Amino acid sequence: MAAAGIPADVRPRSIAGYLRAAHPAHRLRVGRRHAVRQHGQPDGTELCQRHDRGRQPVGIVRHGLPSLHVPAGNYHSGDADDFSVTSIATAGVRNNGGRIGDPASWHEKSENTFEDTTSSDTKKKNPIQNLTKNILGKNISGKIISDKDKLPVGTINILLYIDADLSKEALASALVSCTEAKVAAMQELLIASRYSCGIATGTGTDGAIIISNAESKTRLTNAGKHSKLGELIGRTVISSIKEALKLQQGITPQIQHDIIHRMDRFGVTEDALWDCYKETYRNLIRAEFTDILDRIRTDDTLVTYTSLYAHLLDQLSWGLLSFAECRIAANELLKLAVLHPDAECGTENIIQNYILAIADRIHRESLKKK
Numbered sequence: 001m002a003a004a005g006i007p008a009d010v011r012p013r014s015i016a017g018y019l020r021a022a023h024p025a026h027r028l029r030v031g032r033r034h035a036v037r038q039h040g041q042p043d044g045t046e047l048c049q050r051h052d053r054g055r056q057p058v059g060i061v062r063h064g065l066p067s068l069h070v071p072a073g074n075y076h077s078g079d080a081d082d083f084s085v086t087s088i089a090t091a092g093v094r095n096n097g098g099r100i101g102d103p104a105s106w107h108e109k110s111e112n113t114f115e116d117t118t119s120s121d122t123k124k125k126n127p128i129q130n131l132t133k134n135i136l137g138k139n140i141s142g143k144i145i146s147d148k149d150k151l152p153v154g155t156i157n158i159l160l161y162i163d164a165d166l167s168k169e170a171l172a173s174a175l176v177s178c179t180e181a182k183v184a185a186m187q188e189l190l191i192a193s194r195y196s197c198g199i200a201t202g203t204g205t206d207g208a209i210i211i212s213n214a215e216s217k218t219r220l221t222n223a224g225k226h227s228k229l230g231e232l233i234g235r236t237v238i239s240s241i242k243e244a245l246k247l248q249q250g251i252t253p254q255i256q257h258d259i260i261h262r263m264d265r266f267g268v269t270e271d272a273l274w275d276c277y278k279e280t281y282r283n284l285i286r287a288e289f290t291d292i293l294d295r296i297r298t299d300d301t302l303v304t305y306t307s308l309y310a311h312l313l314d315q316l317s318w319g320l321l322s323f324a325e326c327r328i329a330a331n332e333l334l335k336l337a338v339l340h341p342d343a344e345c346g347t348e349n350i351i352q353n354y355i356l357a358i359a360d361r362i363h364r365e366s367l368k369k370k
Helices: 014-029 127-136 168-188 228-249 259-266 270-280 286-296 300-318 323-336 350-369
Strands: 075-079 084-091 106-110 113-116 156-162 207-212
Touching: 084 228, 156 168, 156 228, 168 207, 168 228, 259 300, 259 350, 270 286, 270 350, 286 350, 300 323, 300 350, 323 350
Parallel strands: 156 207
Antiparallel strands: 075 084, 084 156, 106 113
């Protein structure tokens, strides 16, 4: 797992060396006092951190044992009677969130040779992608990237310490459970993919390190969902990722309670709403429009039914509902949200109808002020 998620320009060659050296002698002695240490470093450890704009600090082991500087509360532990699990996470997803199976940005042909794949036709196969293309005149499947080094920054790194002796099979199972927990955290916060219209399952540069204590008297052979170890891995990883997102990017359930955050993965952004509004009503300047949008975007009723609207679009994308079923249900949801879709002005595009309904709501709010 040596260097996944660590920028190439600051990736030390000694990381892979450390992981090899840590097996078996050093790895046996890595405890939470090292893995979760707040200040200072163990002797012989040099820690390097990057603070580039848009990139969270990255702890890099040059030599010796790792010491990570993480904000208080950015790690979580869970205990059973005979072992414990500790998870540390960094998390940046706003710019680089992605869903597994999203269209690739590049294809590695050989070492240090990458082919741009952002113009691939695979981006047009999803019915939701076609709807957003009709709205914005383009496909919202991420920025065009011609250079791998210019991929949007942001990543999730997880260090998981298990104070028990794990078999090789259990270590592999622990990595699977850790990854599933990361996906669950993304789902529970409805983090958007920036490369498709889906809910993100992580980022394109995620990394994880699993550490077990081979000197422990507790020997575990399974870390799946039926095991106590799997339960604790899930709980601690989900909690640490959510805490990291809160501390590093301000992402919380309260922040996500917002119609734009619910719908921006479908192309419903402030800019898209403004473009629709100014073409239809033209009685507000941008600042006035934004002021009204900011007042209604967290409205309880509007957020609730917008959430159902988004899930309707997800089920259309997954093939669980037909377009005809979604069209009927979408119109009913707009009415329940106290929006008034115009039957004459409505289109066959479900997402465009939502934008038109929100623009109409903003117009009606502007008339109230007068």
